[in-house]
Amino acid sequence: EVQLLESGGGLVQPGGSLRLSCAASGFPFSNFAMSWVRQAPGKGLEWVSVINYSGGSTNYADSVKGRFTISRDSSEDTLYLQMSGLRAEDTAVYYCAKARSSGYFSYLDSWGQGTLVTVSS
């Protein structure tokens, strides 16, 4: 059974940094692309970033480009999202999601339960 467990969320001041982690299990992590998707309180889903199976290719939403960095450690079966220059509008639940393929042009077939990031002074 695929399991994705996010951690690292919390309260951070505007301009601050935070690193989210997503521990994966139940599937061959190094074979699949992975994504981060966020959801602001009471709002819809927003795609944030994707990384291919090897970590050699990444892509970002314009809203986070230059501030967020996605990465993965296949020795630890863990996905990361390094967030810096955080803004109030980055406040959201951040979901880790598994792609169906190794490349990132794929739908998301499994999701974690999310971790809440709150950016406020």
Added chain:
Amino acid sequence: EIVLTQSPGTLSLSPGERATLSCRASQSVSGSSLAWYQQKPGQAPRLLIYGASSRATGIPDTFSGSGSGTDFTLTISRLEPEDFAVYYCQQYGTSPFTFGPGTKVDIE
């Protein structure tokens, strides 16, 4: 960026009724790379449909997807109590991989 528009915003129906949800794209979705997700309050989204019309594993056949190009539809043939939720479409053919704003299906 491909903008997805979902209609209606809210659909009020009774159990046993048929639900028809629309997702329209601002430009053609490459390779019918369109997925539908269901989200219930306090839960993560769940994949229902991919490739515009293929059901994900474990999804009942009361759910069906159709469409191509810029117009897509999710149909729930008979609403069960557990189907009342928010439904999102997402295109994954062109980066950024945008989501629609969602359609809430609630109990009339």
